[in-house]
Amino acid sequence: MSSQKLIEMENLSEAKWVVIFISKKNKDLPGYAETQDLMLEKVKGVPGFVGVQSFMNEWGQGVTLSYWNSRESIKMWGNDSEHKIAKNRGKLEWYSEYQIIITKVDKYLSFNS
Numbered sequence: 001m002s003s004q005k006l007i008e009m010e011n012l013s014e015a016k017w018v019v020i021f022i023s024k025k026n027k028d029l030p031g032y033a034e035t036q037d038l039m040l041e042k043v044k045g046v047p048g049f050v051g052v053q054s055f056m057n058e059w060g061q062g063v064t065l066s067y068w069n070s071r072e073s074i075k076m077w078g079n080d081s082e083h084k085i086a087k088n089r090g091k092l093e094w095y096s097e098y099q100i101i102i103t104k105v106d107k108y109l110s111f112n113s
Contacts (some may be wrong), residue, residue, distance in 0.1 A: 011050055011051050011067075012051065012067060012099075012108065012110070013108050013110065014050050014055070014067075015050045015067035015068060015069065015105055015108070016068065016069055016070060016104065017068040017069070017070065017073075017102065017103070017104055018065055018066070018067055018073070018102075018103055018105060019065070019066045019068065019074060019100065019101070019102050020063065020064075020065055020099075020100070020101040020102075020103065021062075021063070021064040021065075021066070021098060021099075021100055022037065022062070022063050022094045022098060022099045022100075022101070022106070023062045023063075023064070023088075023095050023097070023098040023099075023102070024060055024061050024062075024065065024095060024097045024098070025056075025060040025061075025094055025095055025096070026060075026093070026094055026095065026096050027060070027101070028093075029058055029093075029094050030093070031089070031093075032093075032094050035089065038082070038086075039083060039086050041043070042082060042083070043066070043077060043083075046073060046076055046077050046080070047073060048068050048069040048070045048072070048073025048074075048076070049066070049067075049068060049069075049073060049077070050053065050067035050068060050069060051067045051086050052064060052065065052066045052067070053065045056110060061063075061067070066072060070104075070105075076101060086100065087089050
């Protein structure tokens, strides 16, 4: 898997929650990149958002990890009107399947050489 988006690793210590989005993309993705960029800029303004990382392999299978300070912040983002439109478009056009896992961070460890 290659990284598409990188975050500052030191910010991860602030994350108390992680949303794991596991997906399989369709072949034709009209408007996907533009919507992804728009959502990335918009989510940065959500209080409690820490960062995001995305990884994808050559078969279109991807994992996106978004990091949050609180469950309430995740709910706020999930209820955002533009995000709802993007999620619906994802179901209709961009993804053949996906899974979402929301989990609390139990422990954080870090190494930096």
